[in-house]
Amino acid sequence: MSKIQKLHTEIDNFVIDSAETLEQYRLQFLSKKSELQSLLSDIKNIAPEERKQYGILVNELKQKVQIVYDQSKEKLESSVSYSVGLTDVTRSAKGIELGGLHPISIVMNEVCEIFEAIGFSRVPGPEIDDDWHIFSALNFAEEHPARDMQDTFFVHTNPDIALRTHTSSLQVRVMENEKPPIRVICPGRVYRNEAITSRAHCMFHQVEGLYIAEHVSFAEMEQTLFYFAKQMFGEGTKIRLRPSYFPFTEPSAEMDVSCNICGGAGCALCKHSGWVEIMGCGMVDPNVLENCNIDSTIYTGYAFGIGIERMTQVKYKTNDIRLFFENDVRFLQQFQTVK
Numbered sequence: 156m157s158k159i160q161k162l163h164t165e166i167d168n169f170v171i172d173s174a175e176t177l178e179q180y181r182l183q184f185l186s187k188k189s190e191l192q193s194l195l196s197d198i199k200n201i202a203p204e205e206r207k208q209y210g211i212l213v214n215e216l217k218q219k220v221q222i223v224y225d226q227s228k229e230k231l232e233s234s235v236s237y238s239v240g241l242t243d244v245t246r247s248a249k250g251i252e253l254g255g256l257h258p259i260s261i262v263m264n265e266v267c268e269i270f271e272a273i274g275f276s277r278v279p280g281p282e283i284d285d286d287w288h289i290f291s292a293l294n295f296a297e298e299h300p301a302r303d304m305q306d307t308f309f310v311h312t313n314p315d316i317a318l319r320t321h322t323s324s325l326q327v328r329v330m331e332n333e334k335p336p337i338r339v340i341c342p343g344r345v346y347r348n349e350a351i352t353s354r355a356h357c358m359f360h361q362v363e364g365l366y367i368a369e370h371v372s373f374a375e376m377e378q379t380l381f382y383f384a385k386q387m388f389g390e391g392t393k394i395r396l397r398p399s400y401f402p403f404t405e406p407s408a409e410m411d412v413s414c415n416i417c418g419g420a421g422c423a424l425c426k427h428s429g430w431v432e433i434m435g436c437g438m439v440d441p442n443v444l445e446n447c448n449i450d451s452t453i454y455t456g457y458a459f460g461i462g463i464e465r466m467t468q469v470k471y472k473t474n475d476i477r478l479f480f481e482n483d484v485r486f487l488q489q490f491q492t493v494k
C-alpha cells in the first residue's frame with residue numbers, strides 16, 4: 156500500500172514543462188517496466204481478503220497516471236508556437252465560401268421535380284425564337300390584338316426573330332417533334348418590354364407544362380394543378396380557376412392559390428384578396444394541335460404556364476421582384492442551404 160502512496164507523491168511532484176519531461180514521465184510511469192506495471196501484476200500475490208481494496212487503489216493510480224499524461228500533453232501542444240518568420244502558420248485557414256442556388260432556381264427546380272414525379276419530363280429550349288414558335292403556331296392571328304398584349308424585344312424583323320415572351324413557344328417545338336402521348340415540363344427565362352417595378356420585370360421565369368393524349372379532360376388538368384399546389388405550398392392550400400383568354404387554349408383559365416403570407420386574410424402581395432395568381436392554363440386549342448401536325452379529332456390536352464417569380468414571392472414571403480435580379484449577396488445568402 157505504501158508503494159501506491161509513494162507513486163502518488165512522485166506523480167504530484169513531477170514537473171512536466173517540455174516535450175522531454177513529458178517523455179521522461181511516460182517512461183517512468185507508463186512504460187512496461189514502470190512501477191505501476193509491477194503493482195498491477197502484483198495483484199495476484201495479494202491476500203484474497205485485501206485484493207479488492209488493493210485493486211481499487213491501483214486502478215485509481217493507473218487512471219491518475221494516464222490523465223496527468225494526457226492533460227500535460229494537450230497543454231504542451233496548444234502552447235507551442237509554430238510561428239515562422241512573418242507567416243503565422245497557426246492562423247486558421249481561410250474558409251472556402253460556398254455559393255448557393257438562386258431562390259428562383261430553387262423554386263424552378265422544385266416545380267419541375269413535383270411534375271417529374273408524376274411522369275412529366277424536363278425539356279429545354281431556345282430563348283431566342285422565331286415568329287412561328289412564339290406567336291403564329293400558337294394561334295395568334297397576324298393582326299390579332301393579342302399580339303399587342305405582349306410587348307416584345309425583336310432581335311430581327313422580317314423574318315421576325317424575338318426573345319421569347321413566354322415558354323409556350325416550347326409547346327410548339329415539342330409537339331412538332333414528338334408523337335402523343337406527350338408529357339413535358341419546360342422551365343426557362345422569358346422577356347417582355349415592360350417597365351421595371353416591384354411587381355413586374357422585363358425578364359422573368361416561367362415553367363410551361365404540356366400534356367397531350369387521348370381523352371384528356373379539363374377536370375384532369377384541374378386535379379393535377381391542385382395536386383401541384385398542395386405539394387408546393389402545403390396540404391391546406393386552396394386553388395381557384397378564373398375564366399380567361401389565351402389564343403392557344405380553349406377554354407382558358409388563370410389559377411390562383413390561397414395566399415400563404417396572410418393565410419387568406421388579405422395583404423399587399425395578394426392585393427387584399429386572399430388569392431395570388433400563379434399561372435395561366437387551359438385546354439390546347441385544336442388549331443394549335445393541327446399546326447403541329449397532331450390530329451385534333453383523336454388527341455386533346457392541356458397546357459399551363461407558371462410564373463416563377465410570383466411563386467417564389469409567395470413561398471419565401473418577399474415583397475419586391477427587383478430583389479431577385481440585383482444580385483445583392485445580403486439578400487441571396489438568406490436562401491443558401493449550405494453555408
Ligand code: PHE
Pocket residue numbers: 320321322323401404407434435436437458459460461
Ligand atoms: N403563355 C401564357 C402567359 O405567358 C401562359 C399560359 C401557358 C396560358 C399555357 C395557357 C397555357 O401568360
